[in-house]
Structure formats: C-alpha cells, structure tokens
Amino acid sequence: MAIGKEQVLTSVEQRQPLLQLDRLCKSFGAMRANEDVSISIYPGEIHAILGENGAGKSTLMKMIYGVLAPSSGRIVWQGEEVTVQSPAVARSLGIGMVFQHFSLFETLTVAENISLSVPESAAALSPRIAEFGQRFGLPVDPLALVHSLSVGQRQRVELIRCLLQKPRLIIMDEPTSVLPPSGIPPLFETLRTLADEGCAILFISHKLDEIRSLCQRATIMRAGKVVGAVDPTRETNETLARMMIGRELPHPTRVPAKPGETPAMEIRNLTSVPTDPFGVVLNDVDLTLRPGEILGVAGVSGNGQKELASILSGETTLPRAERERILIDGVACGHMNAGQRRALGLAFVPEERNGRGAIPEMNLVQNTLLTAHANGLVRRGFINRKEARTLADRCIADMDVRCQGAYAEARSLSGGNLQKFIVGREIMLKPKVLIVAQPTWGVDVGAAAAIRQELIRLRDDGVALLVVSDELEELFEVADRMQVIFRGRLSPSLTRAEASTATIGSYMTGGFLDRPADSEAEAA
C-alpha cells in the first residue's frame, strides 16, 4: 500500500504539513470504515479526497472534525499530536467544516445562525458578514431568515460562518452537489482565493471533472483504505474512476425510446400550496408521461421536487373537485391516496430510503410486503409468508443486493444496497408508471450504474418512468426527455438533442420564464 509515502513531490511538500493523519482506523462493530489511513495536508493547497459513497470519506472527515473518535492512529496538527474530542476543539485548532447537509437553523436569521459559532452578537456581525461577502464573492443578506434562502445561499452562509472563525483548514463535503452549474465557478473562485491566502482546503467529492479543474492533489479512497495519491490535473476521468471504483466506469447502454401514444400519466394545470410553510408552491404544472419513455425532472434541490413527487405519489391529495388534474391511464385520481393510486398501476421510490422507502427496523421480507401485499401475498387476511419470502429472495437476487439474506433488517444494509432493494421491489410490482426520486443519492458508482440500467430496461418494457434527480449527469444518461423545475414551475420539455448543459443550466435558474426570475442566477 502506497500510503503515507508521498508519491507526488511538488514544492508545497517541502514545508511542514498542516495536518498529518497517521494510520487512522475506525471500526463500527465488525465493519471497518477506515483502515490505516495516512494523509498529509499542506498550507495553501486544495486537496481532494476522492471516493465512492461508502468509501469512508465522511468517516475520515468526521474524525478530523471531532465528530467521531478514531479507533486507533494519530492526528498531528502543525507538528503536534492532538486529540480532537469535539467540533469545538477542532474549531479552536483552526479546522472548519462546511457540511453537505447544512447545519443551519431554519427559524433563525443568517446573522443569528453565524453568531452561534462566534463570540460576537448577531447585531455586531451583520457588517462583517457583508464585508466577507464582498471580499470572497459570497453576497447574502444577514437579516434574512434561513428558511427563505435557496440552497446555494445557505451554502454561502455556511462558508461565511466557517471563514469568520479564521480557519487554517476548511473541509468541504460535496459542496457542489447542491449548486446549479452556474454556481460552481464562483464557488471555485472563492476557494482559490482562500487557498492563495494560505488556507488549506480538503475537498471531498466524487465528481471527477471538478477535482481535475480545482485540486492540486487528490487522495483516492476505496473501501475504507487509501488506494492512491495523484496529481489530478495529470489524470483523466477514466484513470481516476478506475482507481476510485477498482474497475472501468460502467456506462449504461440504450436504444432510442419508442414511446406509446396514450399518456400513462398526466398532470394538467396543477397549482398546489404545500401544508409545510417552508415548502415550495407548485405553480401551473403541466406534464405528460407516455409509456416507454423516461422523463427526467432536473433542477436545483429545493425548487419543488419534493412537493412534485409527493403530489404524484398520492402522499399529498387534491380536493375531489380537482381530481381531473391528475390522470393515471386516463383515470382521474387527484383525490386518491397513495394506496389507491398504486392500485391503478403507479409505483413510487421516494428519496428517503429509511423511513419512507423502507422501514429500517423491519426485515426485507416485511419491507417487501409493504408495497407488494396486494400481489397475491395476502390470502383471506393472512400473509402468505412463503410467497413473500420467495419474492424478497428474487428481488435480492435480481438486483444483486448485498445483505445477510431476506431476514436481514433494512437498516443493516448500506445505502446503495437498500436503494437497489427498494427499486427492485417496485419493479416487481410490474407498474405502468414508476416515479423515482433521486434514484442514486448516496449510492456508489457501480450500484448507481446498475440501477440506471434497470430503469432503462424497464422503459424498453413499456413502462412510463419519471425520474427526479439533482444530478444532471444521471439525467443525461437515462432520460429521453427533460423538464426543469424552478421555484415550483416546470420548464417546457427538452429532447435529448436539445438538452445541453447550457440550456438546462439556464433553465435551472429560471431561464424558461418570460421574465427571468430575479437574482437566482447570480445568487446561486
């Protein structure tokens, strides 16, 4: 193993490392999340940690930031061995972190949020927040309530909060996953400015292009171990991917879609105000889904994707008078609940696996029963256990779900495997319409490719699919047509030929509206 030994010698490495990880290990029970991880970070460098989901990147960062305690190994900060018991200790050392899932308080203002991390009061901070915004290109209103901000703006708040503590090292966990394409260059500009001022940045990502354009060094992790340290600017996506997943990057194969004529599902002029005051109002949504095609819904997260999925699946129902606004196979079903819509041939894979897609405490057989009970698994009110078991086993085999058998609890599966199971379960229902929200969130590249291929296969069998995803690359891979959601409005449909990154990017910031919406483009 080539760990610890610096393979790439550039000028920065003559200096003392800012942070040195020495044979860090972390186990959760029998599972070894990190094994003998050794990495050195130098001042002023942007260092990528590259790896699939589940490779142990997050565990490693949590140990550096004091959220988790290492099982063994040393953390050396500026030449001295340290024990980071808590995030507070990490911050006092000069380590800041911008989380993938933000740690902001929605009911507080920007200034109040930031004042929780620094000694000053919210009032005293407002001018400094503005000043930092100016200096690093991170404009944000200090008095705005966080729940009213876009995801991009929230990330800026996180970053400003981090910067106000004058960190020597900033850890950024998948920072671009919440940004529209137009928001990424400004963020990178900010990060380069920071690095020029001597701050080290640990940039965690699985997006190869970004790492190659931003980082000087990359440490690649696989299955909890460091498998290489490279200069990403000298690598190609293929070579990086091979190191990251240990084999060639799989690409799905596809033939042109042959959609049927009669729509499988339709939404007509739907306007819906969510019950959650922080939710997004769906505005005049029109959508036609034909059998044998995959419609991709793109957009920056938080623009109404959740609300759309919930209104399609039947978790949110319409008043009876408006039932004609949603049709499945020509049947008006706006007023029907999720169970009734499933009876019409709808299947749904929600974005949260635990709690909505599956019940963590139940085993896979029971989780199969949750949606498949109507398919002959219940007779005279009694569960046919044998049949349910067979079905669960088949799902596990078909989707190559890695688990300890059909009686394993859902929570014992890794995110990717559970997602494969849930997708497989819905596929076995032989739906006419399948709605999938974020099919490969937190799923490793190999499993993601398998899931995408399965979606395409389903399309070829004549199923109508609607895929909601934050990841553009994914939609470019699977979708036959794309529509973009922005502030609860759906853009016109784009064919594969029309859907360039530029067009979609402009649609993601409201470019399809007659009067382009204010400020989101520069704001995000």
Next chain:
Amino acid sequence: MAWFTFLISGTLLAATPLLIAALGEVIVEKSGVLNLSIEGMMSVGAVVAFIVVLYSGSHWLALVAGGMAALALSVIFAFVVLLALGNQVVSGLAVGLFGIGVAGLVGKPYENMTVAPMQRIDVPLLSDIPVLGPGLFHHPLPVYLAPLLAVLLWWMLKYSKVGLVLRAVGESPESANAVGYNVVGVRFLAIIFGGFLAGVAGAFICIASSTLWADGMIAGRGWIVIALVMFAMWRVERVIIGAYLFGAASIGELLVQSAGISVPSQLMTSIPYIVTIVAVSILSMDGKRVRLNAPVSLGRVYLGTH
C-alpha cells in the same frame, strides 16, 4: 361590585402559579424536551413548601425549598431522558406520577393542617382605588414578580445569546452539536430551570392561595400548564395572556355558583379543562403556525455522537 373585585383578585391569584410553571415549561420545551411531569413537580413543590412554612414560618424560604425539591425531581427526569435516552412522553408521565405519589406520602401527616397565608402587600395609593384597588393591588409579592419574570424571559429568548442557543438546540440538536454546543448540557439546565419554576408554582398554590395541604390539591393544574404552553405556541407573550385567561376561567366557576345559578358543580369544575381541549384543538389545526413556532426537535430523543 364585590364580585368584580373578587373576579380580578381571584384571577390574579389563580393565574400566577400557572404563569410561573408555564414559563418554566416554555424554556424546557424550547430546548426540545417535552416535560409532562409538571403535575408531579408542582405537587412535590407544594408539600415541601407547606412543611417548611409550618416549621420555619418563612414563606419565601418555603417557595425556594419547594422549587429546589421539584428541581431534584427534574434531575431524575433529566437523567432518564438525556442520558438513559428514555422516551420523553413515557418518562415524563412516570416521573410525574412518582412525584404525585411521593408528595402524597410525605404529606400524609400534614393532611388538612393549615398555615398562615403569605403576607399580602398593599401597593401604596393604588390599592386605595375603589373596586380595582383591592382586586389588583392587594396580593402577595409573587403575583407581581411572575409577570416581571415573564418579561425577562421573553427578552432573554428573543435577544440574548443564551436564548439563541436554547432555540438552536431545540430546533436542531444535531446542528447545534456540529457548531459546538453541548446539547445535553443545555437541555439539562433547561429541565432543572423548568423543574424549579414548577416547584415554586406548586408552592405558591399551597402557601399563598390555599394555605393548606391536601393530597391531590394541584388538581390537574400541571396539565393545564402543558396545554397552556402549546396554546401559546411557545411564545412568552401569549403564555402571559393564556395564563390570565385560564385563571379567569377557573375562577368563573366560583362566581357562577355564588350568583346562585344552578349548574352542576362538576360541569363548572371542568370548564378550564374544556377550554383547554377546545383551544388546543383549534390552534393545532393551523399546521403552519405550529411548524413556524414549535421547537422542531420537541419530544425527539437526541442520540448525540455515539
């Protein structure tokens, strides 16, 4: 006009313990912990205060002792929900029942004894106003201190750093931990503060408004306090209004009886509870308001970073 004086005076006296205990509960719930053991904590506060007055004669000492006794009980509750990670509803009910039981046991020898009431103070000049004067300005000091405390806590929650941290912990303990706050520590302090105030409230009932100890004398006020906090949507300014409203409702019963109107007394006694049920149901229907004001993590077990 005597009935009017009585109405005002009675309302203030009945509302004061509700206000004190509800303020404590607001602080606890703002930190994300649902404390359902208020009834038990008030009972313990009441019986300890009664005994202290009986032997020392000092009402102030009794109020503090009552508060401390309930605080001790709240430490048990805090231990169960914060460290043993017990379900907050079940733990709250259990500790509450335990408190009621202990109070009954300790108070057994003192059943139906009486003590001198807490000294009333006359606010100079104001208490001479006819009708209103004796109603509003002839009361034990805590009646006036409670609204002052409310204003203080309102300011603290809205403007101070302590209040900000408390709200942050209640909204998202995970985030609060991530930015470096000790979630369990903050919640512990909130719980014992709430416990102390519940004890003081119970003590006040026992030694200022009724001056005797009887088993079960808190008579559901602890539950009204919990409803009141929800009714007020966790906002101090509305807790103040709510407390006096409930105070008036509980005194209205006596008024109706004294006016000679024949209504079954059981019906009258249940009025505050009916008001509670109706008010809470109506307010809870407005999901948006609840979502904007409720501490998001309320009632949820915080597992910490294990």
